[in-house]
Amino acid sequence: xxxxxxxxxxxxxxxxxxxxxxxxxxxxxxxxxxxxxxxxxxxxxxxxxxxxxxxxxxxxxxxxxxxxxxxxxxxxxxxxxxxxxxxxxxxxxxxxxxxxxxxxxxxxxxxxxxxxxxxxxxxxxxxxxxxxxxxxxxxxxxxxxxxxxxxxxxxxxxxxxxxxxxxxxxxxxxxxxxxxxxxxxxxxxxxxxxxxxxxxxx
Amino acid sequence: xxxxxxxxxxxxxxxxxxxxxxxxxxxxxxxxxxxxxxxxxxxxxxxxxxxxxxxxxxxxxxxxxxxxxxxxxxxxxxxxxxxxxxxxxxxxxxxxxxxxxxxxxxxxxxxxxxxxxxxxxxxxxxxxxxxxxxxxxxxxxxxxxxxxxxxxxxxxxxxxxxxxxxxxxxxxxxxxxxxxxxxxxxxxxxxxxxxxxxxxxx
Numbered sequence: 034x035x036x037x038x039x040x041x042x043x044x045x046x047x048x049x050x051x052x053x054x055x056x057x058x059x060x061x062x063x064x065x066x067x068x069x070x071x072x073x074x075x076x077x078x079x080x081x082x083x084x085x086x087x088x089x090x091x092x093x094x095x096x097x098x099x100x101x102x103x104x105x106x107x108x109x110x111x112x113x114x115x116x117x118x119x120x121x122x123x124x125x126x127x128x129x130x131x132x133x134x135x136x137x138x139x140x141x142x143x144x145x146x147x148x149x150x151x152x153x154x155x156x157x158x159x160x161x162x163x164x165x166x167x168x169x170x171x172x173x174x175x176x177x178x179x180x181x182x183x184x185x186x187x188x189x190x191x192x193x194x195x196x197x198x199x200x201x202x203x204x205x206x207x208x209x210x211x212x213x214x215x216x217x218x219x220x221x222x223x224x225x226x227x228x229x230x231x232x233x234x235x
Numbered sequence: 236x237x238x239x240x241x242x243x244x245x246x247x248x249x250x251x252x253x254x255x256x257x258x259x260x261x262x263x264x265x266x267x268x269x270x271x272x273x274x275x276x277x278x279x280x281x282x283x284x285x286x287x288x289x290x291x292x293x294x295x296x297x298x299x300x301x302x303x304x305x306x307x308x309x310x311x312x313x314x315x316x317x318x319x320x321x322x323x324x325x326x327x328x329x330x331x332x333x334x335x336x337x338x339x340x341x342x343x344x345x346x347x348x349x350x351x352x353x354x355x356x357x358x359x360x361x362x363x364x365x366x367x368x369x370x371x372x373x374x375x376x377x378x379x380x381x382x383x384x385x386x387x388x389x390x391x392x393x394x395x396x397x398x399x400x401x402x403x404x405x406x407x408x409x410x411x412x413x414x415x416x417x418x419x420x421x422x423x424x425x426x427x428x429x430x431x432x433x434x435x436x437x
Binding site: 041044046047051053054056063069076079081086090091102107129 | 242243245246248249252253255256257258259263265266267269270271272273275278279280281282283285286287288289290292293302303304305309327328331
């Protein structure tokens with residue numbers, strides 16, 4: 034049975050659009066819509082404005098591929114960042130995660146995905162050529178491949194390694210090992226094997 | 236440690252507002268914001284427009300208390316609805332649920348909550364007085380209390396029963412029993428007792 038429309042077409046459209054957000058289904062989208070409508074001044078109006086600003090201002094950084102309100106983005110334009118180190122990530126979300134950790138004060142390069150022949154994603158579909166030309170033209174000493182330890186991620190890392198091999202740049206990758214706070218008991222054999230192999234002096 | 240800002244203030248504000256929606260936490264709000272930004276034309280622009288329309292058009296129906304783009308709302312203004320039956324619900328979400336079920340072709344009255352002395356919610360905080368005056372002024376034959384079977388819901392139902400007792404109107408309530416599709420094994424004793432008490436001829 035098709036869901037009966039319960040409110041005007043404007044409310045239905047709002048619910049339908051909200052249900053496309055990750056984490057919200059049709060049911061929670063209805064709850065979210067009602068929540069918004071009931072909190073007009075505190076939430077609906079500010080969110081409508083914030084989305085309007087996003088529509089107007091947010092774009093992709095032509096240099097690194099992240100999203101920001103300026104191009105080049107705030108990170109690429111930051112003079113305090115080490116310009117000789119480039120951290121390669123799959124996605125903007127990974128860049129945000131590294132920035133939240135405050136782990137490194139370098140610049141980034143967002144690939145926009147991983148190589149996945151089964152899904153028809155080849156090198157030309159990713160932001161790879163600009164990375165190679167950036168590495169050959171700029172004074173970049175190190176490229177850190179901060180890419181997922183999945184099959185696709187590692188395939189992509191090997192491909193990048195290959196592409197960068199003829200350029201005078203050090204290519205490094207993230208360490209494998211026990212996550213901080215992780216209990217050995219819950220870790221898979223692959224991680225444990227890598228952590229043992231890469232053991233360091235105490 | 237305070238969360239480090241990972242993007243421009245406009246993106247941070249969008250994430251912060253999205254995280255106030257029910258069902259989204261700080262982490263999923265970031266995912267949702269990125270999802271929106273990446274799908275500018277398909278999702279971000281339409282959602283910004285839908286929220287703008289909501290800000291402009293959606294209000295509370297002066298007659299029943301639901302939210303809609305017109306006042307009186309589409310339901311109150313519908314000439315095909317039985318004007319002699321009024322279904323009293325706690326919240327707009329309950330009205331929507333009954334409308335989705337298509338269970339009744341009557342009009343509604345939204346209380347806006349339940350009596351809850353512990354939370355300081357008394358009769359004056361709910362949409363009760365307009366219900367009583369509506370019942371005394373209009374030709375209403377039946378008031379159906381479609382209120383939750385919780386302590387607060389039932390307290391509210393009893394209070395309404397009391398308020399409506401001096402008016403010539405039949406007050407009814409929803410039947411208790413086994414939910415359609417429900418397995419006896421998983422039902423609580425209260426429901427089973429009520430279902431047995433209210434048993435009907437096969």
